[in-house]
Amino acid sequence: MEREKVTTLYLGPQHPGITGNMMVRLKLKGDTIVGARTEVGYLHRGFEKLQEKRNWLQSFTILCRFCVPEPDPVEEAYALAVELLEGREVPERAKYIRVLVLELARMASYLLWFGGQSGSAGLYTMGQWSVGDRNYILDLFEDITGGRVYHMFIWPGGVRRDLPKGFKDKAMKVMDYFEKRLEEYDTLMFENSIFQKRAQGVGIIDKEKAVEWGVVGPVLRGCGIKSDIRIDDPYEIYGELYEKGVFEVPAFEGGDVWSRALVRRFEIRQSINIIRYVLDNIPDGEFYNKIPNPHKWKIAKGDAYSRVEATRGEVGFFVASDGSQYPRRTHFRGAAYVHAITLLENVLIGANVADVSFIMNSLGTCPPEIER
Amino acid sequence: MEEIKNKIYQRLTEAFPEITEHKLDFPYNRLDVKIPKNKVPAILFYLKDEMGFKHLVHITCVDWIEEEKFELIFIVWSPKEKVKVFVRTELDRNNPVMDNIDMIWRQANTYERELREMFGIQFEGLVAPKEFILEDWDDIPPMRRDFDTEAYAKKRFFERPGREDAKDVRQTIAERTGESLPDFAKKYSR
Numbered sequence: 001m002e003r004e005k006v007t008t009l010y011l012g013p014q015h016p017g018i019t020g021n022m023m024v025r026l027k028l029k030g031d032t033i034v035g036a037r038t039e040v041g042y043l044h045r046g047f048e049k050l051q052e053k054r055n056w057l058q059s060f061t062i063l064c065r066f067c068v069p070e071p072d073p074v075e076e077a078y079a080l081a082v083e084l085l086e087g088r089e090v091p092e093r094a095k096y097i098r099v100l101v102l103e104l105a106r107m108a109s110y111l112l113w114f115g116g117q118s119g120s121a122g123l124y125t126m127g128q129w130s131v132g133d134r135n136y137i138l139d140l141f142e143d144i145t146g147g148r149v150y151h152m153f154i155w156p157g158g159v160r161r162d163l164p165k166g167f168k169d170k171a172m173k174v175m176d177y178f179e180k181r182l183e184e185y186d187t188l189m190f191e192n193s194i195f196q197k198r199a200q201g202v203g204i205i206d207k208e209k210a211v212e213w214g215v216v217g218p219v220l221r222g223c224g225i226k227s228d229i230r231i232d233d234p235y236e237i238y239g240e241l242y243e244k245g246v247f248e249v250p251a252f253e254g255g256d257v258w259s260r261a262l263v264r265r266f267e268i269r270q271s272i273n274i275i276r277y278v279l280d281n282i283p284d285g286e287f288y289n290k291i292p293n294p295h296k297w298k299i300a301k302g303d304a305y306s307r308v309e310a311t312r313g314e315v316g317f318f319v320a321s322d323g324s325q326y327p328r329r330t331h332f333r334g335a336a337y338v339h340a341i342t343l344l345e346n347v348l349i350g351a352n353v354a355d356v357s358f359i360m361n362s363l364g365t366c367p368p369e370i371e372r
Numbered sequence: 373m374e375e376i377k378n379k380i381y382q383r384l385t386e387a388f389p390e391i392t393e394h395k396l397d398f399p400y401n402r403l404d405v406k407i408p409k410n411k412v413p414a415i416l417f418y419l420k421d422e423m424g425f426k427h428l429v430h431i432t433c434v435d436w437i438e439e440e441k442f443e444l445i446f447i448v449w450s451p452k453e454k455v456k457v458f459v460r461t462e463l464d465r466n467n468p469v470m471d472n473i474d475m476i477w478r479q480a481n482t483y484e485r486e487l488r489e490m491f492g493i494q495f496e497g498l499v500a501p502k503e504f505i506l507e508d509w510d511d512i513p514p515m516r517r518d519f520d521t522e523a524y525a526k527k528r529f530f531e532r533p534g535r536e537d538a539k540d541v542r543q544t545i546a547e548r549t550g551e552s553l554p555d556f557a558k559k560y561s562r
Contacts, residue, residue: 037501044505049514049521084400211426211451214479232454233401305402305430305447305456318445320434331432338479371505 004029011356013042019116019360020367022340028353036348038341044371051330056082057155057294059330064150066332067366069112072105073310074317074332075154080235080306081317082156086299091286094158095236100278101144101153102236102308103271107178108137109311110264110271113361117261118189120357121198126189133181136174143167158288168279175272182268190265199258203347203359207255213346214338217313218267219363222260224253229309246277257362264311298325312336312364334369341370376453377403383423388415393460404458409444412461413471416446420476425450425457428476431483433491437517440465442491446473463493472497490515 012023021042027035047066051059063078064071076098083090090098111134115127138148143164145151153160189195205215207223220227228249230238241247250266252259291297303320313335322328340363347359377396384405385391393406407415419425429447436443446459463470472495474481484495485504492513503509512519535541546553 041503041505041507046514046521049519052517053521087399212420212477214428214477216427227451232451233449233456303434303445305458307429314429316430318430318432318447322436328436329432329434331430333430337482341482342479 006034009353015357018357018367019365022365022367022370024344024348024356024360026348026353026356031353033348033351033353033356036345038344040341040367040370042371043368047372048330048332051327053326055294055325056297056299056327057291059327060152060155064152065368066372067310067312067315067334067336067369068149069366070105070109070310070312071150072102072154073308073315075152076102076235077306077308077315077317077332078319078330079154079156080308081304081319082299084304084306085302085319085321086156088157088291089289090158090236091289092283093162093285094287094289096278096282097144097159097163097287098154099236099238099241100163100275100282101141101151101159103274103278104137104140106311107268107271107275108134108141110268111137113264113311113364114185114189116361117257117358118195120361121195123189123192123195126185129181129188130185133178136177140167140171140174143170157291158286160288162287163282171275171279175275178268178272182265185265190261196258198355198358199256199261199362201256201258202355203257203351203362205255205343205347207253210255213343215313215343216335216338217309217364218260218263218311219313219339221249221251221263223255224251224259226251229307229314233307235306235308241274241277247271247274257358260362267311296325298323303329310335312366312369313339315369332369332372334366335364336366336369339363340365340367373401373455376455377401380423380453380455380457381405384415384418387418387422401455402458403455404460406460406462409461409463409470412444412446412459413473413476415459416448416473416476419448419457419459423450424452427451428480429456431480431487433487433493433515435465435491435515435517437465442468442493444470444487444493468493470495474498489513492516 007028009026009028010023011026012018013021023039025037025039026033047062050062063074066074111130114130118126142148145153205223210220210223226249231242231249247270250263252262299321301321301323305316305318307314307316315335316333318331319327320329344363351359380403381396388411390411391405391407395404425448427449429449432445434443442463442465444461444463447456449456470493481500484498485500487493488495489504489506490513511524542553
């Protein structure tokens with residue numbers, strides 16, 4: 001019998017299907033993958049080392065670069081960690097504004113993700129629609145924060161500005177628009193037989209092993225496990241919103257690309273619910289609990305770890321202070337740190353070369369989060 | 373919450389009398405225990421298999437250079453009890469050696485690779501390619517506190533000729549070589 005030849009294929013670091021600068025080294029038999037190895041190191045900028053030389057506020061210009069499509073959860077994670085470390089309270093209104101910003105960021109990130117996921121299956125129209133629609137959310141961000149992509153809006157003690165006048169009407173209009181639009185997305189993407197055939201039964205993750213493997217976020221919910229930091233380890237006002245039934249956490253059995261796509265589709269709907277509720281019920285009052293002079297702001301020795309649910313899964317910040325005005329150590333935990341390395345290497349085995357970027361997108365890979 | 377934390381702490385101390393320090397009085401769902409480094413794999417195995425702490429949240433290291441030690445912190449989370457446990461241990465800064473734990477959680481492999489590269493902690497039995505993020509690194513591990521980023525950059529890289537000051541590059545080069553600036557450049561030059 002003739003021996004089968006194993007070919008090595010380097011996918012990335014620059015490749016339209018890869019979600020950033022990252023390389024996957026594939027071992028192939030024919031076009032079936034028999035081995036995969038993730039190689040990183042094309043984006044390293046030493047952010048955590050830089051943060052050691054910056055005071056507790058100066059880090060925020062760096063933080064939003066940790067994951068470009070979705071900077072707000074990272075800011076929230078750092079602000080929460082500093083607040084836990086110091087024991088600082090946040091005004092009620094600031095909590096509502098934070099939730100509003102985080103949910104808008106979640107919608108914007110999912111819309112961008114729709115483009116990546118359907119684009120890697122060849123459905124480019126979907127990407128053009130959803131990325132175009134994302135601009136309406138970026139307009140709202142511009143109103144609230146002054147920036148479209150990088151906001152630097154959430155900081156320890158609250159948020160930087162109050163909501164502008166007339167914001168509620170504008171935001172409600174955008175939400176109405178998205179409600180109608182989501183049905184059109186369903187027709188274009190989820191009822192499309194190409195997407196169904198490509199997504200169903202591809203990139204399956206074992207439900208029994210998922211938690212131990214470190215799978216988090218929409219990928220875990222795509223395995224049928226209802227797990228979300230917003231309800232398991234609630235921060236801000238998510239705990240009470242969930243108890244009041246404002247939002248639900250969708251979970252679908254299957255563990256394949258299809259069920260992960262469904263989870264994300266239904267989460268946009270839940271985000272709309274949360275944004276509507278927050279706009280209707282936001283209390284009056286202060287939006288910012290004044291911090292001391294940032295250059296003399298010292299925090300007592302100790303450490304803290306905060307957890308935030310981003311669209312990729314759990315992100316968190318470990319922050320340790322030595323009693324000075326600079327952090328002794330900050331360490332970021334991104335969901336992609338687990339998803340793109342140990343998980344991806346295992347899920348890819350047995351898949352087709354054409355499915356690599358498809359699976360990679362569905363796992364929510366974000367290379368800047370790995371290297372920082 | 374206090375009851376659950378006390379119950380977990382009771383079970384841990386019964387199984388591991390080696391626990392040296394603990395802290396329970398956090399206003400949120402967190403519990404800290406400190407244990408000698410040779411007991412860390414055992415306590416992590418126990419937490420995962422016997423007590424339902426299935427999810428490894430984080431492995432991190434803090435460099436306490438004044439006390440000549442590294443503090444290694446393993447954070448684990450129980451989806452059932454909704455409590456996170458910080459398992460802390462200390463390593464000698466001059467000879468940081470630790471047992472590998474990637475047979476408990478396979479994703480620990482990635483965290484250990486990063487700590488090996490950034491702090492120089494040797495994990496015994498870790499099977500992974502030597503380089504992770506850095507390439508051809510020839511200095512002390514960069515996340516240690518005594519690593520000076522600025523000095524390293526000055527030693528390793530050089531300024532492009534004409535870029536030493538904030539002046540217009542064309543003007544600097546023209547002054548150095550004694551040439552006059554071309555007309556189009558004069559318009560924009562400071």
